[in-house]
Amino acid sequence: AFVAELERLNLTGADAPIIVQCFEVGPLERLSRRIKAPLAQLIAAGGAPHDRPDLTYAQMITPDxxxxxxxxxxWVAPDVTLVMPRDTQGRSTAPSSLVGDAHAAGLKVVVWTLRAENVFLPLERRSGALPAAHGDMAGYVRALADTGVDAIFSDFPALAREGLR
Structure with missing residues (x-):
């Protein structure tokens, strides 16, 4: 049904203005045989794809x-902390090798999900003590752009664009 709807909307080509994302491997493998639209393997910070418990997300972000x-x-779509890890206090550390490794494998990288609230930002980007207060998301976007990521998912697109200016 999903592929039929993509076909009806003319969204199956490589230039389709969509990215189909999934945490599981099997659906993406099957879709790759039926459509050319961009597919993204979502990668959580821990665990494994539900359909491949023998394959951890940590294994999926190695060069192999x-x-x-x-x-x-x-595309590979890792949790943002896999690209910009945090220390035990919640501060950003040096970027991981994930973006370079993904690019070397021929993949584009889109991180998820950037939010402006302090609770979702690294400690150095927070503003004030309230978890719901907005911190420096634009600065965080700039730091992520410096890692070479190709795109970001954000619940605050205007702030994300501000960070990319």
Whole structure:
């Protein structure tokens, strides 16, 4: 039904203005055989795809794991902390090698999900003590852009665009 709807909307080509994302491997593998629209393998900070408990997300972001993802997807979509890890206090540390490794495997990288509230930001980007207060999300976007990510998912697109100016 999903592919039929994509076909009806003319969204199956490689230039379709969509990215189909999924945490599981199997659906993306099957879709890659039926459509050319961009596919993104979502990667959580821990655990494994529900349909592949033998394959952890940590294994999927190794250079070899990324090469395997590139067989069926054009994008890898890791939790933002896999690109910009945090220390035990919640401060950003040096970026991981994930973006470079993904690009070397031929994948684009889109991180998820940037939010402006302090509770979702690294400690150095927070403003005040209230968890719901907005911190420096635009600065966080700039720092992520410096890592070479190709795109971001955000619940605050205007702030994300501000960070990219």
């Amino acid at each position: 794991g990324l090469k395997a993802v590139a067989v069926y997807a054009a």
